[in-house]
């Protein structure tokens with residue numbers, strides 16, 4: 001028996017996209033997967049070799065002809081026995097195939113993400129690789145694809161697992177020392193290298209954390225929010241960047257009330273730009289709510305474009321409490337520059353503006369776009385990435401790494417008794433274990449796998 005006995009049911013699903021399609025891939029996984037070959041009277045192919053076969057029904061009538069693969073566990077995607085049929089992608093072919101498979105005892109259609117979940121449970125992937133696969137399936141830009149592929153092929157697993165292993169051996173060394181030394185006489189040398197090692201790892205993790213959130217920006221897209229007075233030209237700029245009429249443009253102040261967003265692919269970088277209600281004193285409840293949303297969007301942005309029209313110079317956005325930490329970067333944009341006298345236009349922007357644009361004559365838009373692309377861009381080189389410091393791609397990882405650093409700092413604190421510091425070494429390695437999905441993650445698994453599509 002090749003397959004781990006963890007799951008009793010054999011599952012199947014369409015693993016390729018919507019029908020009709022040239023080819024449809026039906027994937028079967030589970031302890032009884034091999035029976036799928038018998039059901040369709042197909043002889044067992046060589047492991048991992050394509051075999052052209054005719055699938056026939058119970059009465060021996062042909063259902064379809066296609067390639068059949070046999071992946072005996074554990075060297076398969078899920079770690080279980082897997083059969084794959086590459087058939088013609090029609091509703092009728094798939095109906096016939098699924099109907100036959102559904103009659104088998106303990107067989108059923110797979111749920112979303114269930115193949116990947118089995119791969120995880122059977123130790124074929126860790127959680128960062130699972131997340132990398134999810135990101136790869138969702139990738140829209142070149143930068144996302146590269147980052148996701150690196151993560152899927154183990155870049156973060158190797159980094160975090162390396163740190164975790166180092167912590168486990170450090171802890172083992174200290175514990176061995178407890179066992180063999182006299183209780184009264186805790187040797188200084190062990191205590192010293194615990195501090196040295198814990199603090200040096202803590203510094204490494206801190207510099208990994210200190211990445212300008214570039215990995216998360218690649219994954220989620222750079223969030224850019226347009227703010228400014230009513231009639232500053234925000235909606236016009238959104239439309240110009242999106243190259244279509246997304247937002248209503250009028251010369252009536254207060255036209256935009258809700259937050260409107262579009263996604264752009266700029267230089268392989270995903271950028272989400274949001275237009276907001278103009279900020280001004282108002283008694284209109286809808287407009288006030290619009291401004292509240294504008295402010296909320298701006299606060300959670302990566303970059304604020306603060307717009308000020310050339311014919312009403314001087315005003316740039318200031319939010320209440322804007323001194324509270326971690327406020328996004330602000331780029332000052334002077335709009336409607338076609339209204340400037342010729343002598344002022346086209347020159348270098350003056351002190352109160354970083355960039356001059358006009359949607360009327362198109363000037364400055366290229367410069368603004370390259371500025372946005374530059375802001376969101378991360379130098380990603382080819383495959384060597386897998387070994388050179390990968391980036392954090394999720395808040396889940398960031399939080400666990402922050403907990404790890406806190407524990408390591410306590411573990412490195414030589415004012416504390418060694419017994420307590422060993423305990424901090426344990427919580428530090430547990431935090432890394434949570435990222436990898438090795439411990440205490442039951443509650444987040446459902447959430448992670450439910451984001452997958454059926455058949456993956």
Ligand SMILES: Nc1nc2c(ncn2[C@@H]2O[C@H](COP(=O)(O)OP(=O)(O)O)[C@@H](O)[C@H]2O)c(=O)[nH]1
Nearest residue numbers: 231232233234235236249250251336358359360
């Ligand atoms: N001359 C000129 N007018 C503009 C430009 N951009 C916007 N406008 C005009 O300014 C008014 C307000 O624009 P809108 O985009 O609705 O501003 P918002 O209230 O900030 O969204 C409209 O009448 C636009 O046609 C520009 O680059 N040049």
Ligand SMILES: [Mg+2]
Nearest residue numbers: 234235255256
């Ligand atoms: Mg508007």
